[in-house]
Amino acid sequence: MKTLYLHIGTPKTGTTSIQNFCMDNQKQLEEKGFCFPIFDYPFRNIGKYCNAHFLLTRYWDENGQREYEREEALALDGIGKVLQLFEKYDNIILSDERIWNIGLTEDVNVWQRVKEHIMSKGITVKVIVYLRRQDDFLYSWWNQHIKSNNHTYAALSWEELITELPYIQLDYEHVLKQIASYVGKDNICVRIFDKNAFLKNSADGSILADFLNVLNLPYTDEYTVSNPERNPGLTKNNVEIKRLLNNLPNLDKTSDKFFYQRLVEQSKNNTEDRKTSMFSKEEQAAFLARYKDGNARVAKEYLGLDDLFEYSYHAEKKWTRNNEEFPEDIIKLFGSTTLYLLQEVNRLQKELDEQNRHINNLRYKLRHPAKTIVRKIKKDKND
Secondary structure, three states, X not given: OOEEEEEOOOOOOOHHHHHHHHHHOHHHHXXXXXXXXXXXXXXXXXXXXXXXXXXXXXXXXXXOOEOHHHHHHHHHHHHHHHHHHOOOOOEEEEEOOHHHHHOEEOOEEHHHHHHHHXXXXXXXXXXXXXXXXXXXXXXXXXXXXXXXXXXXXHHOOHHHHHHHOOOOOOOHHHHHHHHHHHHOHHHEEEEXXXXXXXXXXXXXXXXXXXXXXXXXXXXXXXXXXXXXOOOOOOOHHHHHHHHHHOOOOOOOHHHHHHHHHHHHHHHOOOHHHHHEEOOOHHHHHHHHHOOHHHHHHHHHHHHOOOOOOOOOOOOXXXXXXXXXXXXXXXXXXXXXXXXXXXXHHHHHHHHHHHHHHHHHHHHHHHHOHHHHHHHHHHHHHHO
16 A cells, blocks of 8 residues: 655654654665655755645736746745656655645645545545643744744734734644544654653654654664754743844844844753743633633544643743833843954954964065075075
8 A cells, every 4th residue: 555644744843853753864764665855956045854835835927926836836846756766666745834834725726636646546644743731832932933933923923913813723633633534543653742742652762763653663762763953932021122123124134133132142051931830820721711611522533532631720820011021031131242242253364364474474585585585595595
């Protein structure tokens, strides 16, 4: 039986770790009959390990008009390459967390493409999705957009976010029902993004072992587990500072990266941040109440559990911008930025001084060639 394993996130559930693992262990997986292909598509701001991105990519021309024909051609090209790989492999793994949020939109229906061009060939599609408690998911998604500043939501305040709730899909039951209408409920593998859930499949509580468990593969020492550069989040104060900086009219990519790096350093090892939540206890309860019943049904239908998550309020209080540490964090950013720039000026000044000494030495040699030759002869004799 030919099987396509389509890993669709959700976002902020260890997707990059899984993709890096599959890419680092392509040979080991192939020995077990699983192919994790890498396609040579020049997608902007998309890593090559997001190997399912051809299914949902969007293109605009220089006038801002969608190029639907180009999108469809690229999707069919990618699907064609996958079908060719199935001539050699029984199992193929594709992954892109963006499929969860936009795979069912009117202009990009990933599942229709999958059903029409892959399932119609007799290939089984197994969907793998990790679910995170909705409030945690929402905050992590917002934090990511603010710090990366690569989307229109990069300046959205928390209050605006929870009011608008843009394209983020938080009604897990609703989305899973729609996906099931294409691939079948039995072909959806729901996992809980929580270390306690992972511990059932690995002593170290690894999401990698949990993912391999979905593929019915044991997690052994034969696999390479690299330590890719982490994508650290910002504390609540620092994410708010970054959000305000994102509004600067002349902020280019270099400057944006500079501020982000300063704020990451400032956010490291800040355990105090865990004591606050973007929700008050009452707000969190009201927010999660929208999804509790659906979560319980998902847990029962897909996992045989009473519920997906534990709903306790773990913070001490709600975060607000008028907290005592916020002015201090602004001052720290100003200080660290100033120190960094001063150090850079000193470093560049030393390089300039060294270059000037070298240039002056060359000028002297050009003006006094005879003296230069005599000095060279004396030096050679002494040596």
